[in-house]
Amino acid sequence: MVWSLQAIAAIAGALVLLIAAFLIGETLPVLQKVGFLPFFTDPAWNPTEALYNLAPMLWGTLFAAAGSVLLATPLGILSAMFCQYYAPAGIALLYRRLIELLAGIPSVVYGFWGLVTLVPLIGRLHPPGPSLLAGMLILTMMILPTVALTADASFAKVPPAYLQGAASLGLSRWGTIWGVVIPAAKSGLLTGVILETGRALGETMAILMVCGNVVQTPQSIFDPIRTLTANIALEMAYALGDHRSALFVSGLILMGLVTALVIVADAIAPEENHG
Amino acid sequence: MAKPLQRSSPSRSPWLDRLSAFGVWSVALIITAIFAWIMGDILWRGAGQISWDFLTLPPQNAGRDGGIGPILVSTGLILVVCLSVSLPLGLGTAVFLSEFTAADNGFGRLVRRSLDILSGVPSIVFGLFGYTFFAQTLGLGFSILSGGLTLACMVLPILIRSAEEGFRAVPADYRLSAASLGLSRTATLWHLLLPAAVPGIVVGLVLGIGRAIAETAALIFTSGYVDRMPTSLLDSGRALSVHIFDLSMNVPGGDAPAYGSALVLVVLLILLNGAANWIGRRLSFQSGFHWR
Amino acid sequence: MRLMRNRGYFAAFIVSLAASFGVQACSSSPQGTAPSSDGLTGKLILTGSSTVAPLVGEIAKRFEAEHPSVRIDVQTGGSSRGLADAKQRLADIGMISRALKPEETDDFQGFVIAQDGIGVIINKANSVGAISDRQLVDIYTNQIQNWREVGGEDAPITVVNKAEGRSTLELFLSYFQLQNSQIQADVIIGDNQQGIKTVAGNANAIGYVSIGAAEYDIGQGAPIHLLPVGGVEATVETVQDGSFPLARPLTLVTANPPSGLTQEFIQFAQSEDVHDIIKAQNFVPVQRKELAQTLR
Numbered sequence: 001m002v003w004s005l006q007a008i009a010a011i012a013g014a015l016v017l018l019i020a021a022f023l024i025g026e027t028l029p030v031l032q033k034v035g036f037l038p039f040f041t042d043p044a045w046n047p048t049e050a051l052y053n054l055a056p057m058l059w060g061t062l063f064a065a066a067g068s069v070l071l072a073t074p075l076g077i078l079s080a081m082f083c084q085y086y087a088p089a090g091i092a093l094l095y096r097r098l099i100e101l102l103a104g105i106p107s108v109v110y111g112f113w114g115l116v117t118l119v120p121l122i123g124r125l126h127p128p129g130p131s132l133l134a135g136m137l138i139l140t141m142m143i144l145p146t147v148a149l150t151a152d153a154s155f156a157k158v159p160p161a162y163l164q165g166a167a168s169l170g171l172s173r174w175g176t177i178w179g180v181v182i183p184a185a186k187s188g189l190l191t192g193v194i195l196e197t198g199r200a201l202g203e204t205m206a207i208l209m210v211c212g213n214v215v216q217t218p219q220s221i222f223d224p225i226r227t228l229t230a231n232i233a234l235e236m237a238y239a240l241g242d243h244r245s246a247l248f249v250s251g252l253i254l255m256g257l258v259t260a261l262v263i264v265a266d267a268i269a270p271e272e273n274h275g
Numbered sequence: 276m277a278k279p280l281q282r283s284s285p286s287r288s289p290w291l292d293r294l295s296a297f298g299v300w301s302v303a304l305i306i307t308a309i310f311a312w313i314m315g316d317i318l319w320r321g322a323g324q325i326s327w328d329f330l331t332l333p334p335q336n337a338g339r340d341g342g343i344g345p346i347l348v349s350t351g352l353i354l355v356v357c358l359s360v361s362l363p364l365g366l367g368t369a370v371f372l373s374e375f376t377a378a379d380n381g382f383g384r385l386v387r388r389s390l391d392i393l394s395g396v397p398s399i400v401f402g403l404f405g406y407t408f409f410a411q412t413l414g415l416g417f418s419i420l421s422g423g424l425t426l427a428c429m430v431l432p433i434l435i436r437s438a439e440e441g442f443r444a445v446p447a448d449y450r451l452s453a454a455s456l457g458l459s460r461t462a463t464l465w466h467l468l469l470p471a472a473v474p475g476i477v478v479g480l481v482l483g484i485g486r487a488i489a490e491t492a493a494l495i496f497t498s499g500y501v502d503r504m505p506t507s508l509l510d511s512g513r514a515l516s517v518h519i520f521d522l523s524m525n526v527p528g529g530d531a532p533a534y535g536s537a538l539v540l541v542v543l544l545i546l547l548n549g550a551a552n553w554i555g556r557r558l559s560f561q562s563g564f565h566w567r
Numbered sequence: 568m569r570l571m572r573n574r575g576y577f578a579a580f581i582v583s584l585a586a587s588f589g590v591q592a593c594s595s596s597p598q599g600t601a602p603s604s605d606g607l608t609g610k611l612i613l614t615g616s617s618t619v620a621p622l623v624g625e626i627a628k629r630f631e632a633e634h635p636s637v638r639i640d641v642q643t644g645g646s647s648r649g650l651a652d653a654k655q656r657l658a659d660i661g662m663i664s665r666a667l668k669p670e671e672t673d674d675f676q677g678f679v680i681a682q683d684g685i686g687v688i689i690n691k692a693n694s695v696g697a698i699s700d701r702q703l704v705d706i707y708t709n710q711i712q713n714w715r716e717v718g719g720e721d722a723p724i725t726v727v728n729k730a731e732g733r734s735t736l737e738l739f740l741s742y743f744q745l746q747n748s749q750i751q752a753d754v755i756i757g758d759n760q761q762g763i764k765t766v767a768g769n770a771n772a773i774g775y776v777s778i779g780a781a782e783y784d785i786g787q788g789a790p791i792h793l794l795p796v797g798g799v800e801a802t803v804e805t806v807q808d809g810s811f812p813l814a815r816p817l818t819l820v821t822a823n824p825p826s827g828l829t830q831e832f833i834q835f836a837q838s839e840d841v842h843d844i845i846k847a848q849n850f851v852p853v854q855r856k857e858l859a860q861t862l863r
Contacts, residue, residue: 001461002375006382008367012435013386015428016393022404046748048731075302082303086296095303097548098310104485104544105313106516109537112523113313115761120768128725128753129769141309146482150437153478157444174295188440195436198395204492205398205520213730213755224754229397233492234757236399237617237645238732244647251400258395262388336847337621411657417612417642500620500643511640521643524758525617527783527849 023252030245039249045215047235047243054250056217060225061254063132063218064207065200068139072200073193075140076147081177083148084155096152103145111209114138119210126222130212133221138206143196150195154188155181194265201258204229228254317537324535334502337526338518343536345504349419349512350488350543352505353498356423357430357487358480364427365434365483366476370464372435373442394432401429402493410497417511422498426490430483437482441475442468470558477555481548488544491516515540608636609828615642615649615662616734617758618777619817622681622848623662626841630832637828646734650675653822659829661820665734676824679816680836681850684778684806685735686813688763691790692770695719700797704743706773709751714771727765727774728752735759738815739775766791778811779803779849806851817850 034052042053079099083092114134123129158181166176182189212224213234226234228250236247328342335341368386376383405425415421445468453463491514499511502518513521519536522529613623620643627639642658649661654674667677687703689695698706698717705711706724715721728750729736740747754772756762762776767789778801781793793801797812805811825833835841842852 002371005367005371005375008364009371009383009386012364012368012431013389015431016389016396018408019393019396019400019404019428022407023400026403044748046731049746049748051748075306078299078302079306082299086299087303095307097545098307100481100485100548101314101541101544102310103482104489104541104548106489106491106519106537106540108491108516108520108523109313109317109540112533113316115764116768117312117316119765123725123769127723127769127771130754130765144306145485149478149482150440153437153475154440154444156474157440159446172289172292174292177295187443191436191440194391195394195433198391198432201395202397208757209761212753213757214752215755226755229399232397232399234730234755235732236403236647237757238647238730238734240647240650243732248403251397251403254397254400255392255395258392261395262391265391266388337625417640496644499640500624501640502624503638511642521617521621524760526621527760527763527780528787529760 020255023248023255026248027245027252030242030249033242039253047239047246050242052246054228054253056215057226057228057231057250058253059217060132061201061227061229061257064135064139064211064225064227065197067132067136068143068200069193069197071136071140072144072196073147076144076192076196077151077189079144079148080151080155083152085173085177099145099148102141103149107142107203107206110138110142111206114206114210122222128212128224130210130224131222132211132218132225135207135211135225135227136221138210139200139203142203142206143199146196146199147192150192151185151189154185158184190265194262197261198258201254202229204233208233314541317534317541320531321534321538324531325538329535330539333504337529338502338522338532339526339528343515343518343539345502346513346515346518347539349498349505350515352419352508352512353423353426353494353514354484354487356420356508357426360424361427361430361434361483365431365479366438369435369438369442373439374464374468390432390435394436398429398490399492401425402496405493406496416509417497417499418509419498419505419512420508422494422514425493425497426487429490429493430487433486434479434483437479438472438476441472444475445471473555473558477551480551484547484551485544488540488547489516491520607634607828607831610638610640611660611828611832612658613639613641613660613662614644614652614658616646616664617643618664618683619662622817622845622850623836625844625848626836629841629844630835639832650820653820656822659821660833663734663818663820664815665737666816666818667820675820675822678819678833678837679853680819681817681845682806682814682853683817683850684801684803684811684814685738685775686778686781686793686801687773687775687796688766688781688791688793689773690766690770691792693719697795700743704745707743707745707750722771725753725769725772726751727754727756727762727772730755730757734815735775738813742813763789763791777849778806779851783849803851
């Protein structure tokens with residue numbers, strides 16, 4: 001029993017190695033040719049002219065993901081609180097279904113909606129419209145269900161005895177949530193944040209449609225940006241040779257980014273992060 | 276389901292309590308409003324497209340005319356392949372991680388971290404990986420099988436993480452009492468842990484189905500673009516989300532059927548989520564204890 | 568035990584679900600193995616450009632209807648994938664949305680099936696009626712930043728460009744003799760419809776897209792209009808008679824000289840039997856005598 005389970009877990013864990021090996025294999029041609037440094041030091045990203053600077057896109061990815069996680073985390077957790085502790089049972093059930101639906105709307109639909117509705121709106125406020133801000137907002141909507149549902153599940157499992165205890169101590173509703181529920185649900189909340197951050201970093205199609213895709217380090221939230229994922233999706237269709245290889249470097253850097261994130265999360269919260 | 280806490284104690288900072296209640300309600304309202312905006316948009320533009328013919332006929336004229344019959348079948352098959360691989364693999368891993376490894380176990384940590392990393396791999400990389408590994412190396416070609424397996428890799432981290440949270444929800448007391456009653460580990464797992472973990476598993480399932488059914492980039496390269504009715508799992512079959520993407524990005528005049536397809540996809544999702552929740556509820560009722 | 572019974576239900580549910588799909592799938596494939604009158608049988612795989620794929624998909628459907636024992640799978644994923652797959656024999660035919668480059672003609676044979684004109688579009692609210700090639704270059708290189716300078720209203724220009732490597736971009740650059748690094752874009756887009764939607768949603772935007780697609784969307788009420796290029800009106804007719812300067816061929820490529828089924832299909836795709844399909848997909852059919860030139 002244990003051994004078979006361990007084997008299953010090993011397969012699941014090995015997937016990441018398989019994908020990493022695949023990525024490295026695809027990037028080798030260009031890495032052997034120019035090395036790793038030009039991807040951060042070249043004057044620009046012009047792969048057809050052998051210039052490969054990915055740094056602005058790295059910033060674009062980081063800003064978009066950070067902005068959306070900062071927005072979506074409180075919104076998602078508050079949503080879950082609404083479901084668990086504020087809404088009447090019927091409304092809570094409906095609201096939960098609604099969030100589940102949001103989780104399954106294809107990114108194309110979000111992107112589509114962003115392109116025809118949100119982007120022109122931002123464009124009127126501050127041209128051109130496709131921007132870091134549009135990307136952050138669309139991403140927020142896309143990752144919010146992940147954090148809301150995981151938070152909801154982890155609130156649901158806080159033992160009722162805790163709540164009864166808090167009530168008998170005379171704690172207010174907010175006092176109970178803040179002082180008792182959140183500490184008890186910490187591990188689940190952190191899982192939600194990790195999952196949503198991963199999703200925010202990896203999202204492709206919607207962000208490609210609303211961010212403008214100009215390769216530059218953004219100076220304001222109204223500047224268009226290109227993320228590493230959009231870079232792959234935009235150019236892979238026509239890329240050949242070294243250009244194609246360089247796009248896989250985008251993927252590799254992204255994976256490195258997620259790895260770093262996971263290690264940092266591990267270091268910050270060692271005791272909550274694993275059972 | 277949810278049980279509002281009693282408003283028992285006016286003594287400690289009632290203004291903070293009121294303020295937070297106001298905040299929570301307004302967040303819920305804002306999210307509902309945005310959701311209503313998007314859904315209204317899809318419903319408004321998509322509802323006119325829906326008919327029995329649209330649901331059953333094959334697409335014609337690059338999808339502008341005809342329907343989405345074969346595409347619905349392909350989407351269903353891809354999802355079945357994806358879940359029948361990822362569900363056992365995911366549950367097995369979750370059980371192993373939460374029940375059979377200590378918190379500081381090196382192997383468990385490694386698997387957990389790998390899965391976290393896997394959850395951040397962009398879908399297009401999954402697509403290119405699936406194309407190279409499943410379609411070429413394993414020789415499955417552009418097929419529903421390749422697509423389903425690629426999706427299985429994608430949803431695995433979500434499934435495992437949520438299920439693991441579910442297992443961890445079971446208080447240690449239960450395991451201790453089960454052990455003191457002389458229940459074997461396997462019996463404890465089947466009769467105690469699994470039923471108790473159902474809410475977490477259902478969340479994982481719902482998120483996983485959502486992610487799988489919404490996926491575009493990974494499927495273009497694996498299950499492919501052929502909009503014919505599939506006759507086997509080794510046939511290429513176009514998924515609904517790929518169809519929506521193609522209609523809205525490549526086909527002039529494809530917006531109307533794209534909205535129609537998006538509406539069908541959302542309705543499909545409501546049904547699938549409902550089914551997952553219904554099954555989950557039945558399983559956890561039978562276990563004899565439930566929290567809420 | 569009750570739990571086990573329930574798992575049984577679940578398994579039964581999955582199995583019946585799969586079975587119903589299987590039954591449905593079988594009952595609705597009329598092709599079967601009926602022998603065709605002309606003896607053509609087999610399967611073709613085509614991969615490549617997302618621009619060409621919807622068109623070839625329709626051509627393939629008609630070919631299948633005429634030859635019931637033939638199956639043609641059309642896959643998308645981009646021109647580069649079309650070339651790569653054709654070279655590695657993963658596909659029988661690749662599809663690219665451009666002509667073969669000189670350095671590629673050693674490895675591939677190209678067969679033009681249709682043409683696609685590239686037109687410059689602006690928003691309908693924009694009062695500018697025409698701009699010279701010189702002005703367009705200045706707009707794209709940020710020398711001109713406001714519509715006032717070309718006779719429009721006082722508003723900053725939003726320059727919409729295509730992503731690196733796209734064949735529309737390459738055509739645009741070579742016609743205007745620009746390097747992509749000279750272009751100062753405000754928005755970079757991927758596929759055609761994204762360009763049309765971006766310009767339709769931004770009153771001050773300028774972009775370039777497939778003429779057939781733009782004409783179709785204008786007919787459907789999209790708030791955009793096409794500008795002339797080099798003094799020639801951008802219409803499907805001017806592309807067809809060759810007077811419009813910006814056009815690209817949609818090309819099928821093979822790694823070997825085609826034979827058998829592959830050859831039959833390419834000939835069919837180049838024949839007049841499919842001109843109605845080409846027009847329905849908003850592309851421009853190529854006349855016989857021009858085709859003969861491209862075939863060499």
